[in-house]
Amino acid sequence: MVQMSCAEHPEENLAKAIAQIKKLANEGAQIICLQELFLTPYFCYEENLAFFDLAETIPGKTTNILQEVALETKTVIIASLFERRAAGLYHNTTAVIDADGSYLGKYRKMHIPDDPGFYEKFYFTPGDTGYRIFETAYAKIGVLICWDQWYPEAARITSLMGAEILFYPTAIGWEDGEQAHINQEQYFAWQTVQRGHAIANGVPVVAVNRVGKEQGTTFWGGSFVANSMGSIVYQAPFEEEVSHIQEIDLAESEQYRRVWPFLRDRRIESYAPILKRYIDE
C-alpha cells in the first residue's frame, strides 16, 4: 500500500510512487496498490475544463512506464488513473499490471459521486466494464474504486467472480471546518462498511487512501487492511505518508467461509428486487 500526498506536477507524483514501489518490492511486496488518481492532485474539487488535459489513454503513457517497473520489481501494480477514452468521454479507471510487466486490463469506476468538493460526475462517465477480477501472478484480485466502497452489490459481485482480495484505491477526506465528531463518524462509517464487505463475502479488503491537505479537503489517509472476518490487521496513520506491506494468508478465507458459510445459504431467487431503484409497491 502506498498512501501518499500529491504535488502539483504528475511527473513528481509518478517518481514518488515508483520510488515507493521499488522500496516495497525490495522489502518483499508482491501486489502494490496506489491510491485513487495518484498521479495528480484531486482535481475534482472544482469543475474546470482545463483539467481534462490531465487524462490519458489506458493503456498508454503511464501504464507503459509502470509495466517496466512491474517487470523490474516483479510486482503486480494497481494504478488508478484519469482515462481519456475519446473526446468528451472520460473515466475514473484503474489499470492492473502483472508481475511480468504485462497489462492485464482495467476496471472503470462504476459508482460516481458528486458532492461539494467532489464534482466527479462532471469528469467521469460511469464505468461500463462491469465488475472485474484480474488473475495476477500472486492472487486473483478484485478492484473497485472509492465511491464503489459504499455499495455492497459491487463487493458481492466481485467476490462471486472469485476475487481472493478486494482492493479499493480511494481519495476521501474531511471538509475544512467540519466538527471533529462528524469527521470521526465519517471515517469509521467508511471503514466499517468495507469491513462489512469483508465479512459478508469472506474476503480480505485493502483500502488505500490519499493523504494531505488539498484545497478545502484534508484527505484522511487511514488506509487499512481487514481480514476475511472484518478484523483490522493494519491501519495507517491519518496525517502522514506511509508505505506498508501487509502479509495476507489466502488460506484464511477458506477457513472463515467453512465456519460461517454465508455463500451456502444465499436466497438468490429472492434477490431480484435489488435490481430496482426503489420499491414503491
Place this chain on the structure above:
Amino acid sequence: MVQMSCAEHPEENLAKAIAQIKKLANEGAQIICLQELFLTPYFCYEENLAFFDLAETIPGKTTNILQEVALETKTVIIASLFERRAAGLYHNTTAVIDADGSYLGKYRKMHIPDDPGFYEKFYFTPGDTGYRIFETAYAKIGVLICWDQWYPEAARITSLMGAEILFYPTAIGWEDGEQAHINQEQYFAWQTVQRGHAIANGVPVVAVNRVGKEQGTTFWGGSFVANSMGSIVYQAPFEEEVSHIQEIDLAESEQYRRVWPFLRDRRIESYAPILKRYIDE
C-alpha cells in the same frame, strides 16, 4: 429491546417478556423487540423430533396474548416465534403487532443456518414471505432474523421497501471452549456487518440477542443499536439480562442520506449477477 435468558418452560419466558414489555412501556417505549425464539430455550442445539411440539400457529396462542399486551401498553411488539404451518412444515417466524393490538403480519426467516449447535435446517423451512415491512403506529419497520444479518441483500431490499428502522431478533453465541480472541472476532464481525447495513442503506439497525448459557453455547447478549451512519449508540452487556429504551430520531436518516446519497448512484443495471449462486465465468 429485551435481552433475556430463557428458562425451560415457555410460560415462564412469556411472563418474563410481558413483564419487561410493561416496564419498558411505562418508561416510554414505543416499539419493543424481543429476541429470536424468546419463548423457549434455543432448542436447535440438537435434532430432536419432540421439539416440534414447541411450535404454534401464527397468529395463534402467543400472538393473541401479545395483542392484548400491545393494546394495553400501546406498544408495537416484535415477537419471534416457532411457527407450525402444517404437519411437517415449520418456520422461524417473527410476528409484528401494532400499538392498537392489531396483528400486522409476519416475516419468515429467509436465510437458515446450520452448523454444530445450530441445527436450524432440521427445523425450519426457509421463508417464503419474501422481505417485509410493517407500517406500525410509530415507524415503518423492517424485520429480519438472525442469520439474515449476514446478507447485505436482505438489508438492502428491506430498506428499498422503505424501512425506517431494521430490527434483527437473534440468538447467537460462543461455543464452549473456544479461544477468547476468536470469540471477540466473531462478536465484532456480527456487529460490524450489521453496522455496514446501517451505513450502506442509511437506516438505523436494532439487534436484540439472547443471553445466557444453554447446552454448549453461551449466548453473547451484546444487543446494540447503530444509527444510520453505523455509529453504535447503545451496546448491551454480554453476560446479563437487560431491557433498554433507545430513542431513535427518524429525521436523522434524511440528513445522513443527503450528505452521502448512496441510493442516488446505485448502478441497478449492473447488479444482475447478484442473482447467481456464483460466477464461474
